[in-house]
Amino acid sequence: MDIDDIWRAIDAQRTRVADLLDDLTDDEWRRPSLCAGWTVRDVAAHLTLQQVRLRDAPRVFRTLGGMNTMIREAARRRAATGSPAGLTAEIRGMIGSRRRNFGVTPYETLIDILVHGLDIAVPLGRDLVIPTDAAAVAATRMWTMRWPRPIVPRRRFAGLRLTATDVDWSVGDGTPVEAPIAGLLLLVGGRGEAALPHLTGAGAADARARLN
Incomplete structure (x- = not known):
């Protein structure tokens, strides 16, 4: 796959994940994901934070601690302020854009949407297509x-x-x-x-x- 193929795969998976989220019940949004200590809502919120510009990073990732702690707490803050419909709409709103977080490549963006989609779908027993x-x-x-x-x-x-x-x-x-x-x-x-x-x-x- 070349870079264009990767971005097309990212867009397709964002669509699938958004479709899945649209179908979840309120209870499912509150359930644990495969990420230890993260709810489904936390993971969905994390997926809205895939286009953070360098100038915005201190505001978004402001928690002291290691990288994993900063990422987790940023997702939890976003989950607390965004409604399920709003979070899903934000994921859909990234489709077609090639912006990505500072310091990462499209490969990491692809990993995020594929793995975190499974983090949501697997514990809920939901089907999610993963292109091989x-x-x-x-x-x-x-x-x-x-x-x-x-x-x-x-x-x-x-x-x-x-x-x-x-x-x-x-x-x-x-x-x-x-x-x-x-x-x-x-x-x-x-x-x-x-x-x-x-x-x-x-x-x-x-x-x-x-x-x-």
């Missing part, structure tokens, strides 16, 4: 990135070969662990518990043990 080609690009980015620091260090999967069953994608060397690319995206994205039911292959039990 885009998911493979995102998974490769997470596997190879050095900065920002990867969510799950590659050494955790030493001696295992992760292989997608629905797209041409493999990383690592060793005993095979297989899953649909969406499951592997959850795995390398630090959502191991959600990924576990999808893992098969001779190395699946080893992978499960490493995540427990």
Whole structure:
């Protein structure tokens, strides 16, 4: 996928996530997401903060602490001030725009919309289409990135070969662990518990043990 393809994939997934959010009940908006300590509403609010300009960063990410703390608290503040309909409208409003947060590439923007879409859909038992080609690009980015620091260090999967069953994608060397690319995206994205039911292959039990 080239950069144009990536932005088209981002737009398509923003549309799917917004459609999903439009269909949620008030109770579902309040439920826990796959992100520990984040509600579905918090995750949706985070997805509205994908075009923060450098000049606005001190206002948006004003909480003291590490990067994860600043991101979490910014999402919670946004969730507290935005209605479900308003948050969904903001996500839709980004479709067609190529603005992105300062200091990140389109690859990280793609990761955010794919993984956080799953953070919302999976715990609610909702279906969300994850395009395999885009998911493979995102998974490769997470596997190879050095900065920002990867969510799950590659050494955790030493001696295992992760292989997608629905797209041409493999990383690592060793005993095979297989899953649909969406499951592997959850795995390398630090959502191991959600990924576990999808893992098969001779190395699946080893992978499960490493995540427990």
